[in-house]
Amino acid sequence: MLLKRLSAHHLTEQDVTPEAVYQDRRLILKGLGLGAATLAFPTQAGVLDLFSGDKPAPVATRALNIHAAARPEGLILTPEEKATTHNNFYELGTDKGDPARNGHYLKPEPWTLKVEGEVAKPFTLDVWDLINKSTLEERIYRLRCVEAWSMVLPWSGIALADLIRRAEPTSRAKFVAFETLYDPEQLPGQASRSLGGGIDYPYVEGLRLDEAMHPLSFLAMGLYGKALPAQNGAPIRLVVPWKYGFKSIKSIVSIRLVEEMPPTTWNLLAPNEYGFYANVNPAVDHPRWSQASERFIGEGGIFGAKRQPTLPFNGYADEVASLYQGMDLRKWY
Ligand SMILES: Nc1nc2c(c(=O)[nH]1)N[C@H]1C(S)=C(S)[C@@H](COP(=O)(O)O)O[C@H]1N2
Numbered sequence: 001m002l003l004k005r006l007s008a009h010h011l012t013e014q015d016v017t018p019e020a021v022y023q024d025r026r027l028i029l030k031g032l033g034l035g036a037a038t039l040a041f042p043t044q045a046g047v048l049d050l051f052s053g054d055k056p057a058p059v060a061t062r063a064l065n066i067h068a069a070a071r072p073e074g075l076i077l078t079p080e081e082k083a084t085t086h087n088n089f090y091e092l093g094t095d096k097g098d099p100a101r102n103g104h105y106l107k108p109e110p111w112t113l114k115v116e117g118e119v120a121k122p123f124t125l126d127v128w129d130l131i132n133k134s135t136l137e138e139r140i141y142r143l144r145c146v147e148a149w150s151m152v153l154p155w156s157g158i159a160l161a162d163l164i165r166r167a168e169p170t171s172r173a174k175f176v177a178f179e180t181l182y183d184p185e186q187l188p189g190q191a192s193r194s195l196g197g198g199i200d201y202p203y204v205e206g207l208r209l210d211e212a213m214h215p216l217s218f219l220a221m222g223l224y225g226k227a228l229p230a231q232n233g234a235p236i237r238l239v240v241p242w243k244y245g246f247k248s249i250k251s252i253v254s255i256r257l258v259e260e261m262p263p264t265t266w267n268l269l270a271p272n273e274y275g276f277y278a279n280v281n282p283a284v285d286h287p288r289w290s291q292a293s294e295r296f297i298g299e300g301g302i303f304g305a306k307r308q309p310t311l312p313f314n315g316y317a318d319e320v321a322s323l324y325q326g327m328d329l330r331k332w333y
C-alpha cells in the first residue's frame with residue numbers, strides 16, 4: 001500500500017477489490033471450511049463484507065433540523081456504519097479506514113466558507129449559523145466512486161445554486177472552483193507524504209457554472225439526519241451525484257467563481273486517468289479497469305452485496321445529459 005501512496009496514481013487494482021475484502025473473504029472462507037481454490041468465485045461475484053468482526057459504533061454527531069426525503073423505492077440505503085468507516089479523504093489517510101480513525105484531528109466548528117471571485121456580492125458564510133437556523137433539505141443520492149464501488153446515501157443540505165445566486169455571479173463567471181481547508185494540524189495527510197499520498201494540497205475541484213447551478217448539485221452539511229462526521233467532509237462538502245466521487249470535494253472553505261477552467265486535484269496527478277468532467281460513464285473505461293459495473297456497498301452479508309451495472313450519469317441522465325449535448329464524452333472524460 002505504501003507504493004500506492006507514494007505514486008502519482010490514484011488507485012491500483014487492489015483498491016478496486018480492497019485489501020479488507022480479501023482479508024474478510026479469507027476469514028469467511030476459512031470459517032466455511034473452504035480452501036484458497038474457491039477464492040476465484042467470490043472475487044468475480046463482487047461479494048463484499050467489510051466487517052467480519054465487531055461493528056463500529058455509529059458516529060456521534062448532533063441531530064439536524066431537516067425536511068426528510070421520502071425513501072425511494074428500489075434504492076437501498078448503504079448502512080450508516082459503512083458510509084462512515086469506508087471513506088476516501090486522503091488528507092486523513094489513504095486507507096479506507098484511516099479517515100474515521102484520524103477524523104478527531106479535524107475541528108469543524110467554527111467554520112467559515114467564502115463565496116468569492118467573479119461575483120457582485122462576495123460573502124463569508126458562518127456554516128454553523130446556517131446549519132442552526134435552517135431546515136435542511138434531505139436528498140438521497142447514489143455515490144459512484146471511480147474505484148468501481150458505490151453507495152446510496154441520505155445527505156442533508158442546500159442546493160449549491162442557492163448560495164451561488166446570493167453572490168450574484170458577473171457575466172465573466174464561467175466556472176466554479178472549490179477548495180478544501182489547508183491546515184496540516186487538522187488534516188495531517190497534508191504534511192505527510194506517507195499518510196496523504198503525496199498529493200499537492202489543498203485538494204481542489206471545479207465545475208462548469210451551468211453544472212454548479214444544476215438543481216442536483218448539492219452542498220451537504222449532514223448525513224443520516226446528523227451533522228457530517230469528519231471523515232465524510234465536515235462540516236460542509238460538495239455532492240455532485242452524476243459525477244465520480246472525487247468531484248465531491250470535502251471540508252470546503254472557498255467557492256470561487258472564475259473565468260477559466262480551474263485545476264482539479266486528480267486531473268493534475270494523472271490527467272490521462274481523471275478528466276475535469278468525470279461524469280459517470282459505463283461506456284468509457286478507466287485505463288486500468290472497466291467502469292461498466294460496480295460493487296454496491298449495502299448490508300453486505302457474504303452473499304448479499306452484488307456487482308451491479310453502472311448507469312450513464314450514475315442514473316441521472318434524464319436530468320443532466322442535456323448539459324453535455326454535442327460533446328464527445330470519450331474526449332471529455
Ligand atoms: N478533500 C477531499 N475530498 C474528497 C476526497 C479526498 O481525498 N479529499 N476523496 C473523494 C473521493 S475519491 C470520494 S469517492 C468521495 C468519498 O466520499 P465519502 O467518504 O463521504 O463516501 O469523497 C471525495 N472528496
Ligand SMILES: [Mo]
Nearest residue numbers: 145146245246
Ligand atoms: Mo472516489
